[in-house]
Amino acid sequence: MTNSVAEIKEADTIFVTGSNTTESHPVIGAQIKQAVRHKGAKLIVADPREIELAKDADVFLKIKPGTTIALSNAMVNVILQEGLENKKYIEENTEGFEALKEVVAKYTPEKVAEICGVDAEDIRKAARLYAEANKGSILYCMGVTQHHNGTENVISLSNLALVTGNLGREGTGVNPLRGQNNVQGACDMGALPNVMTGYQPVNNPAVLEKFEAAWEVKLSDKPGLTIPEIMHGAEAGDVKMLYIFGENPMVSDPNTKHVKKALEKAFVVVQDIFLTETAELADVVLPAAVFAEKDGTFVNTERRVQRVRKAVEPVGEAKPDWVIFMELMNKLGYDKKYNNVEEVFQEIRTVTPQYAGITYERIEEVGIQWPCPTEDHPGTKFLHGGKPARGAGLLKPVEFVESNELNSEEYPLVLTTGRILYQYHTRTMTGKTEGINNIAPEAYVEINSKLAAAKSIEDGETIKVASRRGEITIKAKVTDIVDENVLFIPFHWGEGANVLTNDEDLDKYCKIPGLKVTGVKVEKLA
Incomplete structure (x- = not known):
């Protein structure tokens, strides 16, 4: 996030888009x-589903999935046309x-209303509310990023x-809400294919020289592969080994059949x-300690x-992740x-400018x-x-x-996916909890009531x-939360939403799927 969670309550207008905040991030919700x-505060909500926050919204825009850019451009169009x-x-x-200014001139509210499936006057009202606010805050999540043009959605x-x-x-600010508890920390630590810690590019000679001196080894200056590229490479036989740490791609990644083929072809280690x-398909499984069995740091969504x-000792042969990696x-x-x-943290401080002043004592x-x-x-x-920051x-x-x-x-139908309040990610933990x-x-x-009736x-x-990738049998929940041509499936379950989702239509910048x-069809069973 560019700003802090507590600052949400200081905003005059809050624009929530691509985030079912009360279910995915209930504290922020x-x-x-x-x-x-x-x-x-005034509230604008743009989402393909009539989420809980829509009830509190001054403007609710029930947009078609994947139309974020059109909506953003139309709002800028209104702001410029009205001198706001x-x-x-x-x-x-x-x-x-x-x-x-030249590009957004084409995105009139009337034109975009047809693209997004909303009312042109609601677009105008949203634009005015946001532009006239002394403090306007944008909050978004994976409903904005997980698209073939996710990077450009964020740019808009x-x-x-x-x-x-x-x-x-x-x-104020442009505030992405991170999907899991230490996603921010993982990215900060260089768990991305093109950067070292602190988002320092691997192909920058000065950066490489600094890390080579710190670690006393020769390092590659070539960016690595993203997860979709790795999975395609594994299925093709080009990627020979996968080391999967705290991730469950057999549930969370798109096109489950393709993921399974990739894992079966490569040598797989799961920690x-x-x-x-995913671990059930691994050649080697390394048991890791849970959060309460280890010391360390997490970084939350506000940086x-x-x-x-550590509250208790690890069970059985489980070890903290850093110990496994070191050994x-x-x-x-x-x-x-x-x-x-x-x-380990002291070493992080020496090579990561953003962390240089942070100590355990502080x-x-x-x-x-x-x-x-x-x-x-x-x-x-x-x-x-x-x-x-860039000047x-x-x-x-x-x-x-x-x-x-x-x-x-x-x-002919559009499937979109997301989270629900009562399960977490791939249910690795919540799926073992009886009450949940x-x-x-x-x-x-x-499924919309009109489509269900038809x-x-x-x-x-x-x-x-x-x-195009597969089919599932699943229980129908008839509701008007979604529009007539839109379906929604929570992704938490295996043999569910991600059997169907698209792994080919990748963002050209960051390769996110x-x-x-996802284009789908529904059929009544005999």
């Missing part, structure tokens, strides 16, 4: 409700304004923030806390580095020993938000204060391009849903 109900832009901020802090939201000057101040669906402390690298010939996890009681460059620095509550915020025009999954005669499973025992597909489908009936838009 509660903050949004408090801002609206107790502090008078922050001219001073644009002049002093941005570049590329004229190019953006950045454009919206920059033309209104809603960046670099308390209660996890339970024998997951806050926090300590986690393995020692066996592979890299003879580096750490006595405890704090020594986060003994309260975590610190990076960047924190020195030990007397308090941490950073919000980013881009004064000026955008001038880049206004980059992006065009709406529909997914290849759509407009198929054979698969009593509430949310199985997968289901949300197909003679009853609520609770088991039906077939099929895509288009999980949120």
Whole structure:
């Protein structure tokens, strides 16, 4: 997040898009409700489903899945047409304004209303609410990013923030809500194919020289593969081995059949806390300690580095992840020993500028938000204060391009996926909890009442849903939360949503798959 969770309650207008916040991030969802109900904040919600927050919204835009860019461009169009832009901020802090202005001129509210399936006046109202706010905050999640054009979706939201000057101040910002508890920390630590820790590019000679000196080894300057590229490579026989750590791609990744083929072809090591669906296919399983069995740090969605402390000893042969990694690298010939996890963190500080001023002593009681460059620095509550970090915020025009999954005669419906409150990710932990499973025992597909009637489908009936990649049988939940041509399936269950989803239509920048838009058809079972 560019800003902090507590700042949500300081915003005048909150724009939530691609995030079922009350179910996926319930603490932040509660903050949004408090801002609206107790502090008078205005709320705009854009989502393909009538999520809980829609009830509190001043404007609810029930957009077709995958139309974020069109909506953002239309809102900028209205802002510029009505003179609501922050001219001073644009002049002093941005570049590329004229190019953006030229592109968004085409995205009139009337034209975009047809693309998104919403009312043109609601687009205007949303644009005015956001632009006229002294503090406007954008919150988004994987409903924005998991598309063939996910990177450009985010760029379009950045454009919206920059033309209104809603960046670099308390209660503003462009705020991605991370999908799991330490996704931010994993990315900070270089768990991405093109960067070292702190987002330092692997192909930067100065960066490579620094890490080679710190680790006393020669390093590659070539970016690695993304997960979809790895899976395709494994299935093709080009990737020979997979080391899967705390991840369950047999449930979470698109096109389950393809994932299974890839795992069966490669030599697979799985390091996890339970024998997951992925671990069942592994050649070697390494039992890892759970969060309460180890010391270390987690980094949350607002960039806050926090300590986690061991409460109990690991069970059986399980070991903390850092111990497993150290012992393995020692066996592979890299003879580096750490006595405890704090020594690992001290090394992180030396090679990661954003973490340089963070110590275990300083986060003994309260975590610190990076960047924190020195030990007397308090941490950073919000980013881009004064000026955008790159000097001038880049206004980059992006065009709406529909997914290849759509407009198929054979698969005329749109499937989108997401989370529900009562299960977590791939159910590795929540699936073993009796009370939770009593509430949310199985997968289901949300289907609009008109579509259900046309197909003679009853609520609770088991039906077939099929895509280009496979088919599943699943219980129907008849509801008007979704539009007539849209289906929704929570992805938590194996042999569920991701049997159907698309692994080919990848974002050209970061290679994320288009999980949120899949062409499907439904059939009543005989």
